Amino acid sequence: MLGIDRRAARYAWTVALVLLTLYLVYVVRRTVFVFIVAVLFAYLLSPLVNLLDRFLPRRPRTAALALAYVLIVGGVVTAGILIGARVAEQAKSLAHNLPAIVGKWENAQPGASPSIIDKYKVQIVDRARSEIAARSTDLISTLAQAGVKFLTVASSLIYVVIIPVLAFLFLKDGPAMRVHILSILEDGPRRTLLDDVLADLDILLANYMRALVVLSLAAFTAYSIFFPIVGVPYGFLLAAFGAVLELIPMLGPLTACVTIFLVAVIAGAHPLVVLIFVIAFRMLQDYILSPHLMGRGVQLHPLLVLFGVFAGAEVAGVAGTFLSVPVLALARILYLRVRKARSVVRADSVRAG
Numbered sequence: 001m002l003g004i005d006r007r008a009a010r011y012a013w014t015v016a017l018v019l020l021t022l023y024l025v026y027v028v029r030r031t032v033f034v035f036i037v038a039v040l041f042a043y044l045l046s047p048l049v050n051l052l053d054r055f056l057p058r059r060p061r062t063a064a065l066a067l068a069y070v071l072i073v074g075g076v077v078t079a080g081i082l083i084g085a086r087v088a089e090q091a092k093s094l095a096h097n098l099p100a101i102v103g104k105w106e107n108a109q110p111g112a113s114p115s116i117i118d119k120y121k122v123q124i125v126d127r128a129r130s131e132i133a134a135r136s137t138d139l140i141s142t143l144a145q146a147g148v149k150f151l152t153v154a155s156s157l158i159y160v161v162i163i164p165v166l167a168f169l170f171l172k173d174g175p176a177m178r179v180h181i182l183s184i185l186e187d188g189p190r191r192t193l194l195d196d197v198l199a200d201l202d203i204l205l206a207n208y209m210r211a212l213v214v215l216s217l218a219a220f221t222a223y224s225i226f227f228p229i230v231g232v233p234y235g236f237l238l239a240a241f242g243a244v245l246e247l248i249p250m251l252g253p254l255t256a257c258v259t260i261f262l263v264a265v266i267a268g269a270h271p272l273v274v275l276i277f278v279i280a281f282r283m284l285q286d287y288i289l290s291p292h293l294m295g296r297g298v299q300l301h302p303l304l305v306l307f308g309v310f311a312g313a314e315v316a317g318v319a320g321t322f323l324s325v326p327v328l329a330l331a332r333i334l335y336l337r338v339r340k341a342r343s344v345v346r347a348d349s350v351r352a353g
Helices: 006-027 029-055 061-106 115-119 121-144 146-182 189-230 235-245 251-267 271-294 302-352
Strands: none
Touching (some): 029 189, 029 302, 189 251
8 A cells, every 4th residue: 555565664674683693793703702602612621421321320410411521621720730831941941041042043143044035034034023022011000000910800700600601501401492493384385494403503513622632632632742852942832832723714824834944943942854744734623633623514715714714803803713613604505405395395396296
């Protein structure tokens, strides 16, 4: 009567609702990120919980969850005592000795380093000294505002407690949550599609978290064994640095490799040996371990991964970079499942016709 097309109005309402949802997610993005990290942490613990649950068949699942948390906390504390103290000691030593190391390398005779490094020695030295000066200024500023910084850190520490609690609830009530999500839709193609997507998402997150942990541990083990052998100083610190950056797709390992090579050159280690080792280790990680561990679900082209990493960094910084790969993999799952569902419906209609 008023010239309003119902179909166009329905599409406009759908678009408005989607935009409103995206805006609300952006407003509460910090809370959403905390919940996502809790879900990933739950997937990290799920293999251990399932293993303990099989050994405690007559106990409720809560018992396996509690025992898994005790083992994880004990392992983290033990690792912090054995590794963290040594890493902190080497970090303190590096911060104290870095100006002298850089000065010694600057005054070294040409030819002591690879020619390409000698070519950019002045720029590297200037950059290193500016970073040292900046960090010293930051330290003075931080000490002057110690009270404010303490409150900020204290408020952030709340998430250290919240994330394990949320992960505990996800592990405990995960199957029931899945049933409730599926119950939203009636039996039919849409419910089947949602069930398939949830199953693929479960495999995706399990494989992704397992791969991240194993790749990070492999990097730390390989670096901490190799660096002392070839005389690279601060081996434990560099190994921990490389293990942490392994959690950031593509850019993290690249940053770690460049940093390790520069430290080896400046410290007077064997740069060619370090370079050969780093290249060989990256080939092992990227072309053997990573594809095997990721398995089905995280099959993304490197160009798409690079786009996701840079886009995630633009949108949400380090958090966006960390979540870029699972988000892209989820988008791929949705696309493939929707396309498959449409092809099935089309085939059924052809047979019926």
